Amino acid sequence: MHDLPTPEGQTAMIGIGEYRVGSYPMMTIGLGSCIGLTLYDDTVKVGAMVHIMLPDSAGRTDRPGKYADTAIDLLLKELTKLGCKNRSLVAKMAGGASMFEYFGANLNIGERNAVSVRKWLKENNIKLAAEDVGGKVGRSVTFTPSNRGKITVRRADGTNCEL
Amino acid sequence: MKLSAVQTDAMQELGNIGAAHAATTLSQMVGSTVQMSVPGIKAVDIADLGKYMGEESAAMVVFELQGEIQHGGFVIFYITRESAIRLTNTMLGLTEMNRPMNEMDESALLEVGNIMVSAFLDATAELLGFVMLPSPPAMTIDMVHAAMSSLIAGMGDDTDEVLLFSTELTCEEHKIDSDIIMMPEAKTLAHIIELLENMMKPA
Numbered sequence: 001m002h003d004l005p006t007p008e009g010q011t012a013m014i015g016i017g018e019y020r021v022g023s024y025p026m027m028t029i030g031l032g033s034c035i036g037l038t039l040y041d042d043t044v045k046v047g048a049m050v051h052i053m054l055p056d057s058a059g060r061t062d063r064p065g066k067y068a069d070t071a072i073d074l075l076l077k078e079l080t081k082l083g084c085k086n087r088s089l090v091a092k093m094a095g096g097a098s099m100f101e102y103f104g105a106n107l108n109i110g111e112r113n114a115v116s117v118r119k120w121l122k123e124n125n126i127k128l129a130a131e132d133v134g135g136k137v138g139r140s141v142t143f144t145p146s147n148r149g150k151i152t153v154r155r156a157d158g159t160n161c162e163l
Numbered sequence: 164m165k166l167s168a169v170q171t172d173a174m175q176e177l178g179n180i181g182a183a184h185a186a187t188t189l190s191q192m193v194g195s196t197v198q199m200s201v202p203g204i205k206a207v208d209i210a211d212l213g214k215y216m217g218e219e220s221a222a223m224v225v226f227e228l229q230g231e232i233q234h235g236g237f238v239i240f241y242i243t244r245e246s247a248i249r250l251t252n253t254m255l256g257l258t259e260m261n262r263p264m265n266e267m268d269e270s271a272l273l274e275v276g277n278i279m280v281s282a283f284l285d286a287t288a289e290l291l292g293f294v295m296l297p298s299p300p301a302m303t304i305d306m307v308h309a310a311m312s313s314l315i316a317g318m319g320d321d322t323d324e325v326l327l328f329s330t331e332l333t334c335e336e337h338k339i340d341s342d343i344i345m346m347p348e349a350k351t352l353a354h355i356i357e358l359l360e361n362m363m364k365p366a
Contacts, residue, residue, distance in 0.1 A: 015210035016312060017323075029218040030308025033316050053209070053316050063323065066209075099313040100225060100301040109316045138309025140218045156220055156305045 011142070017066035019050035021078045022145065029140040031095035033110035035068070035133070036141040037117055038092050039075050039126065040149030041084040047145035048075040052095075054109070055116035068116035076124060091126050092163045093117055094141045094153045096133035110134065130163035166326075166356070171204055173359040174328060177287055178202030178345065182330035184286040185279040185343050192275060193253050193334055200331035208324050209315060215327075216307040222247045222264075223303055223310050224276025228284075228351060230296035236347035237314050238283065238297065240276035241329075244304070246339045247272055253337050264304060273302050283343055291358045295351075311346075318348050326352060 011025040016034060020026050026049040028036040033053075040047035050071045057067035064070035079089065096114035114133045121128050130151070132139065138156040143149070151163040166174065182199050190197040207215055222242050228235030242250065248260055251268040254275075280297050288294045303310050315325055328345040347355065 013213060015213050016315075018210050029213055030216070030306040030312065032306075032309035032311075032313035034309075034312050053312070054321065058321075060321070066323075097309070097313070099303050099305060099310050100317075109313070136303075136305075138218070138306030140306070154218075156218075156309065 014049055014051045016051050016053050017063045019048060019065040019071065019075060019078075021048040021075070021082065022046060024146070026143045026145075027141065031139045031141065032097050032099045033095070033113060035093050035095040035110075035113045035117055036139075036143075037071065037075075038141075038143045038149070038151060039079060039084075039089045040092075040145055041079065041088050042090070042148065043085075043088050044083050045145065046079070046082050046084065047143060047149055048079055049143045050075055052113060052117065055112040068113060069120055072117070072120040072124065072126075076126075086125050089126050090129045090149065091121050092130045092149075092151050093128070094132040094139050094151070094163065097135050097137055097139070099136060099138070101136075132161060132163060165206070166204070169363075170356050170359070173356070173363065174204055175202045177290060177355070177359065178204075178328050178330055180290055181283040181287045181345075182332065182343055184282040186332050188278050188282045189275070189332055189334070189341075192278070193250065193337055193339065195334050195336040197332055197334045199333075202328055202330040205327045205329075206324055207327055209312070209322070212312060212315070212325075213308055216311050218306045218308060220244055220305060221307050222272055223305075223307070224273055224280070225301045225303070225310075225314065226276075226280050226297035226299075228295045228347065229298050230294040232295065232351055232354070234318070234348060235295060235351035236318065236345070238280050239314075239344040239346070240272075240279055240341065241307075241344055242272070242339070242341040246341060247304075249337050250275065250339050250341075253339075269302060269304075273300055276300055276302070279343065291355065293354070293358055314346065322349065
């Protein structure tokens, strides 16, 4: 279900824990504490996007895209198959908000997600070129590898930015 | 967990009773008739959450289920932005629709959510003989998917599928469209099902 090719011209919607690899446009909508992470290689002109929900897989392997540690491993494997090198990959991320401050069990999942992503990127010597994380606001992210890896973030408060 | 047809019926009945009480309180607050839908039950894989809840903005007043259980899941009073303004206009005696939401709206919505969810949980507690108390409310006006996925990420167990029990409450006179959504954590759900099944056993 994760690696179906997307027909030309269509945008692939990436749900929680899912990922895509290719040069077609990709999108994650409604990121709260989740993180939309993209990796892009300008020499090969392909990229990957994943919708991460939690910071740590704690050994779970059935949904690698759901956790920061396994998601980064997975994307690197897939991108390597397409000829990408770690040193030419550039990462960007958005999300990691704290939508509800009150709930105990919810504490800082967004922030912990961002910290974990940064850690695993560093571990793999991947450059994190830009990020739009934190705050209390939901975000939707579109990623267009064919347009030099362009990322557009639309925030729930009506502001937009490019990464 | 997968629910059998009988379990689904029982949960629907529970939702029906809870939502009927919530509808009564809403009806009293707006001074008009409130209709309710048949409660819907959906098992949703987290990867597909975006098919049910998108990036549209809505107001959500969220309560965690507490009491005899800790971190039992959530009950959410969900109302679209337009309906939220109509609702608070009705309550505050205002008419202007094209205005930004302000603190007055937010505290009014918080209060409405509080009253409705308390009524919902009182009724279900009475039926089940099992007390689920609402936590103090938290509110957000934001993308629905962003809010709901954040709640799921914070649920006690690492979950891949959630059960959503939702009942639509509408007031035709004031064009108010809202939902009460219950999203129990797996253990809470199992316990509720067990209580319901015990009630249905012949004495």
